[in-house]
Amino acid sequence: MTPRTEESAAPSLEERVTGALVGAAVGDALGGPVEGYSPAQILERHAGRVHGVVGPWHGDAWRTARPLAPYHKGDGHVTDDTLMTHALVRVYAQVRDHLDAYAVADHLVPDLMTTPRWIPELEAEALPLHRIFLAEKWLVTRLHYGHADPREAGVGNIVNCGAAMYVAPVGLVNAANPPAAYAEALDVAGAHQSSYGREAAGVLAAAVAAAATPGATPDSVVSACLALAKDGTREAIEKVCEAASRHTDFESALVPLREAVAPYDTVGPDYRSPSLGARRPSRLHAIEELPVALGMVVVAAGDYRHAVLGAVNYGRDCDSIATMAGAVTGALGSPVPETWAKQVSEASRLDLWEPAATLTAVTREIFERDVRRRRTHEAAFATLGGPGCSD
Template identity: 25%
Template sequence: MTTEIADDVYGCLIGGAIGDALGAPVEGWTYERIEEEYGTLQDFKQYDMPYANTHAGAVTSDTTLRQILSLAIVENGSRVTPEEFGQVFCDRLNPDRVWINEEIIVNKLSAGMDPWSSGTGSIPDNKMTSAITPVGIVNLGAPTQAYQDGFVLASVLQDGPDRHGTATVAAGVAEAITRGATIDTVLATMTEHATGKMDRAMDIAIGLAEESDTPEDLIERLYDEFLDWRWLPSRWDREKYHEGEVFSANTLEVVPVAVAMLRICDGEVNRSIIEGVNYGRDSDAVATIAGSIAGALHGADEIRSDWKSKCETANREFFAELEDDPDADFRSMADRLVGVLERERDRAEERARMLSEVLE
């Protein structure tokens, strides 16, 4: 195991977890409310949420689902199918740690529904989009395969454009964790691996980032020029949306905003997390996606050490519950994912040998 790749994988996992935990206390807030209360929020706070630990530094359902997907990958020792992911999802998930959509999916799968289509008709939700990053890790250097795997696995929990957003994030991580990657190559890869509405939404958000002088300017422009009340479920009206009473968890907002934050921060991991949090609205989702991608790009060594230690400590109970192992944490999961990469290398070498034999 090389130190560099282990640090990058750990950076992806812990960067995502930090963004999730840092953004949780202000989920649903507007950027004006965050500024009024905290100025710039950049330290963990205790929070009130029905499906999380709520201690300062504890993760929410975004990271819960990501670690379950990671566990499915390491237990299978390879890329996984919806059946394999769905089995671990049902076996290991504590329903008290997830939102209603994930509870519904567990019930569907437990009733025998096909995991390849159990996400059909789901509420627009970005939990799987936040969770998909380990698929990018195991598809290092193969963003097209990561996109395909991400799209297929998203079908377990998502439907419609949300699946495309999930696949785009997987492709971005597959590039970010590749040696020699830059924020420019990551964003180019994500743009190339984006389709339909997601392609257009990312194009608008990145354009706003490139036209903005500061993150604060970008956030104001995103609120004024990018948000679309039609992304909400139909029972919410336009007035409540614009008055800040409700917010969208739709990937058509969250993924483009996360990418815009990465662009305005030039991919710097700590800044990307902070600005993702202070954007507000679905702040933990924006920051966890930005933190995962920037963490994979730059590695855990670039992430604030106080964040890492506090986040690891605050989630010991979660890991003990998930893996029944007092020594399990984000770093140990990163090491196990590197082991999967080693097996993927061995399989690729064996296939190359077989192709050479038949093509001689």
């Protein structure tokens, strides 16, 4: 199904938040088992393209097969992208206001370190810290053990999509306000990433906020991103989305989108063997995942299923690409297939809808608080002789 037309009822805030968060989790689960492989390898392994939930790449040997062991990727299991997204929602539920880098240090890091949770890929209850990737463990190293200034703690980390992959909640809290989402995400991501990794987090949050705007389209989302993005990130989005605009099916777009993003990607053609210049700070480069996710949204004309399957079959870091594409199309109002959502929820033993209900309530509270703050400022400014004052 495609996003609702202007003639039909526009999706509500609750529907957009639910679509984005459930959509991101489902995209994550679909992409997990083929992460790190090329479109050609995926085609050969599955005797065709992936069209839904599939099993582990190595079948029953997932427990020992390298380089994935001991993670059970596949069969509808979400990865660390979703674990981190849900953790950020819990932080919003605690703070019940806009977040900054200090909120990451004060709330997100303790959540990762101290509270055991069900980890689908481990099929066990464990601390989230034991599952997250090295770039996310950096949060604990720098903030808990290194006592770094949270606003600068991301400096020195490998520059990757680690912050962007779970920042969709920031876009939803700032629904219909991309500049505010961008600014808040940059602050939050400062504790985790620097350079174009931090920039990607800001732009992905802006994309989700733009998608949650009534009447939004893939083109309006991309325009909002280009209005805010800087340096290589902006150029990569522009080039990839320009290439995407010439395609209406993901199969024909797989190679052109990779070719368009390649000059900005530092990892190189072999995803599992990054170049020596990979993931270092630069104003000339961009993470691969964000531009490709937006490109797939354009190819799919905003359709959730088409965009996510395009992201999954693109390969490479496709769980994160599908997470981002799923968040944007879900926020646009394109329905997440119920069968996929049910499969992923049951397989992962996670309630995918509870975080959305929580974030919707918190978003309403934050908006009401923002209105009160704005009115207080307006009154003060009027007293100073600004607009609205009486002569």
